[in-house]
Amino acid sequence: MASSKETTDEPQVSGVYVYGIVPADVETEEDAVGVCDGSVSTVKHGDIAALVSEISVDRPLGKPEDLQAHAHLLDGTSRVAPVLPLRFGAVMTDEDAVEEELLAAHADEFAAALEELEGRAQYVVKGRYVEKAILREVIDENEQAGKLRDTIRDQPEDATRDARMALGEIVSNAIVAKRDEDTAKVVEALTSLTDSVNVREPTHEEEAAQVAVLVEVARQDELEKAVGALAEEWDGRVDMRLLGPLAAYDFVVTAKPEG
Structure with a gap:
């Protein structure tokens, strides 16, 4: 698999915004939207997954609607499944980075935390x-x-x-x-x-x-x-x-x- 940090001649124009960690069997709704009205999906690794959406890297974050979108998605998810929220503004280079550098690197820690949150x-x-x-x-x-x-x-x-x-x-x-x-x-x-x-x-x-x-x-x-x-x-x-x-x-x- 190619490294997510490979250098290219073209500047990177998009990244992956990460909202939180959920069990891998969580399915996002088709009309679920996140920051900047991005379509929400999951990146999976074993029994855990990250809720993500694509975002333009040159678009500054921090507007009230950004914070509301972040919280709305996480709060809605908490009604149906355990979710570990990430702090607002978490952006990674691509989905490979999300899987390798976030999920794989902290898989046991995330899985244990999700188990503690089950039903809460x-x-x-x-x-x-x-x-x-x-x-x-x-x-x-x-x-x-x-x-x-x-x-x-x-x-x-x-x-x-x-x-x-x-x-x-x-x-x-x-x-x-x-x-x-x-x-x-x-x-x-x-x-x-x-x-x-x-x-x-x-x-x-x-x-x-x-x-x-x-x-x-x-x-x-x-x-x-x-x-x-x-x-x-x-x-x-x-x-x-x-x-x-x-x-x-x-x-x-x-x-x-x-x-």
């Missing part, structure tokens, strides 16, 4: 504080915050700048403490469903919790009930969302191969 997918539980509710809660619990609120009320902004800053700091610190407590409660509510949990860093100042879990797809109903119970308990205080099934980004993302 990632879900993300998100909670966002209701602004008015959490502010009222902080003021009710903190005497100094209540006094500052009274000082600010009906006063010009310029005249109460220091009080507003002091109140803002109290609220911010209180939310951090509440987030820690509420995140711990989310984790506790999910421990009976999984021992694979990743607490994510907050992405918004009013975030109450963001927790990724690896759960058997067959237990999704139980997961929905657990999150629903929290949503009911925190009704009007925290808006809860459950995302998934998703590819297991928080647990088994594979580094980009050297293409």
Whole structure:
């Protein structure tokens, strides 16, 4: 077999974008599309395969639609089969390189990881504080915050700048403490469903919790009930969302191969 790195007089104009690793018996749908609307196929090696599509090498990656296409394909696959996601932007020279330098070189590692993921997918539980509710809660619990609120009320902004800053700091610190407590409660509510949990860093100042879990797809109903119970308990205080099934980004993302 010719080397994928053979030199030619003509510059290379296309490469192979790699999304993730799946069992070799996974079949791609005919209308499956990936980055740059590329048609998705598989490159196989023994019992494992890579999800790939052709891509122009002079086309820069990183647009929102590129990231969405990458995630959409992997998340869709996770609904029907275990998938090891590669980091966004993995491009190799050709399909021979995918088979030899990626699949063959890591065959045992990939096969073992896929076996561990069999029947499982990632879900993300998100909670966002209701602004008015959490502010009222902080003021009710903190005497100094209540006094500052009274000082600010009906006063010009310029005249109460220091009080507003002091109140803002109290609220911010209180939310951090509440987030820690509420995140711990989310984790506790999910421990009976999984021992694979990743607490994510907050992405918004009013975030109450963001927790990724690896759960058997067959237990999704139980997961929905657990999150629903929290949503009911925190009704009007925290808006809860459950995302998934998703590819297991928080647990088994594979580094980009050297293409």
